[in-house]
Amino acid sequence: QKEVEQDPGPLSVPEGAIVSLNCTYSNSAFQYFMWYRQYSRKGPELLMYTYSSGNKEDGRFTAQVDKSSKYISLFIRDSQPSDSATYLCAMEATGKLIFGQGTTLQVKP
Amino acid sequence: GAVVSQHPSRVICKSGTSVKIECRSLDFQATTMFWYRQFPKQSLMLMATSNEGSKATYEQGVEKDKFLINHASLTLSTLTVTSAHPEDSSFYICSARIPQVGDTQYFGPGTRLTVL
Numbered sequence: 508q509k510e511v512e513q514d515p516g517p518l519s520v521p522e523g524a525i526v527s528l529n530c531t532y533s534n535s536a537f538q539y540f541m542w543y544r545q546y547s548r549k550g551p552e553l554l555m556y557t558y559s560s561g562n563k564e565d566g567r568f569t570a571q572v573d574k575s576s577k578y579i580s581l582f583i584r585d586s587q588p589s590d591s592a593t594y595l596c597a598m599e600a601t602g603k604l605i606f607g608q609g610t611t612l613q614v615k616p
Numbered sequence: 617g618a619v620v621s622q623h624p625s626r627v628i629c630k631s632g633t634s635v636k637i638e639c640r641s642l643d644f645q646a647t648t649m650f651w652y653r654q655f656p657k658q659s660l661m662l663m664a665t666s667n668e669g670s671k672a673t674y675e676q677g678v679e680k681d682k683f684l685i686n687h688a689s690l691t692l693s694t695l696t697v698t699s700a701h702p703e704d705s706s707f708y709i710c711s712a713r714i715p716q717v718g719d720t721q722y723f724g725p726g727t728r729l730t731v732l
Binding site for chain 1: 620622648650657658659660662665707709711713720721722723724725726728
C-alpha cells in the first residue's frame, strides 16, 4: 500500500464547475499537507499549504484536511480552462515530501 | 512566493558524457535543497537531500557515484549526471525548503535531460 493514494484521473469538467480532488494517506505522522499544481513540462507550483484539520481558503481554492479519516481534499470553484493541469497532493514527515501520483484535470471551455 | 531557478531548462547530450544541472534560490537562503526525478505521467521521485556544507543524503536505489550533488553555498546546489546513459533521460526538478513556512518546498522549473 502506498503511503499516499491519489486517483490519477483524468478528470474532465466544463468551465465553471466545482472540482474536487482528493488524497488519502496511511501515515499518521504526516504533519503538513500541501497541494501543488504542475503544468506540462514545468516544475510544481505550491497552491495551498495547511497543517491542521479543517478548511483553508485562498481565492477559488479551498483545502480541506481530515486527520481522523486521513483524507485531504482540494476544491476549485468556478473552474477555468487555465486550471487545466496536474494536481499533486504532498505530505511532509521527517523533512521529506511524499507525493501522490497526481490527478490530471482538464477544464473545457 | 519564493523563487527557485534551474539551469539549463533543457539539455541533450551523448551517451557517456556528464551533465551538470544548477539549482539556485533567488531571493532566500536555502540550507536544504532536494533533487527529484519525474518520468512522464508519473509523480516526483525524491533522489537526494542536499544540505549546505555537507554530503548529500541519497534515497535508496539512487547511485551516489552516478548522481553527484554539491551544495557549496546557501543559494546553489548542483546535480551532475556522470557517464549518462539513455535510461537517465528524464525530467529533473530541484526544490528548496522554506523553514518559515512549515518546511514546505518551492520547486524549480525543471530540467529535461535527453541522452542520445
